[in-house]
Amino acid sequence: MMNITRLLVNFSKNTILETDRLVLKPLSINDLDDYHEYSSDDETLKYDYLPHKTLKESEEGLVTWHLSAPLGKYGLFLKSSGKLIGNINFRPETNEKVFVGYTLNKNYWKKGYATEALQKLISLSFTQLGIKQIFAKVHSENRASTALLLRLGFSLVNVESNVKHYRGYTFDELTYEKRKDILSSF
Helix, strand or coil: CCCHHHHHHHHHCCCCEECCCEEEECCCHHHHHHHHHHHCCCCCCCCCCCCCCCHHHHHHHHHHHHHCCCCCEEEEEECCCCCEEEEEEEEEEECCEEEEEEEECHHHCCCCHHHHHHHHHHHHHHHCCCCCEEEEEEECCCHHHHHHHHHCCCEEEEEEEEEECCCCCEEEEEEEEEEHHHCCCC
16 A cells, blocks of 8 residues: 555656646746636636735745755646646545646636546556545535536545535535446546
């Protein structure tokens, strides 16, 4: 059985990944302007964290959430231009279980980028990293994220009611799971 350290070592060996249209790699402080473009946008973050109000807030968020502990965290960069359009983060929970979270700049929604990136990371997780379960928590009204997870073979495993959102209201939080033994096209 693998421990968290082994998982982090495996992530460290897979820091730069490619898909047809994307390069997945750690963010850097040089990505601040692109990061701020989506981390300050209320529509992009409607179901996530509160948008950053200033470039300084985005800089602090970038350093705190991405640069301080980069393993398992990937920026989504367009191959064609090098532009950062979002990020996907894998957070180890137990020996073989990770939670995944993702944010995509609204200007790149409905173009298949999130599907492409998540497919790559699911495949890597199950074939090379020793991960057996991937979980995602989704706001019940986030239909696009729910559709993405279902399309990639995730199953709804829990509904937690009356979860307090950062914006002050309560909502149902859906937990989706994909297991290695339920491998569809990976």
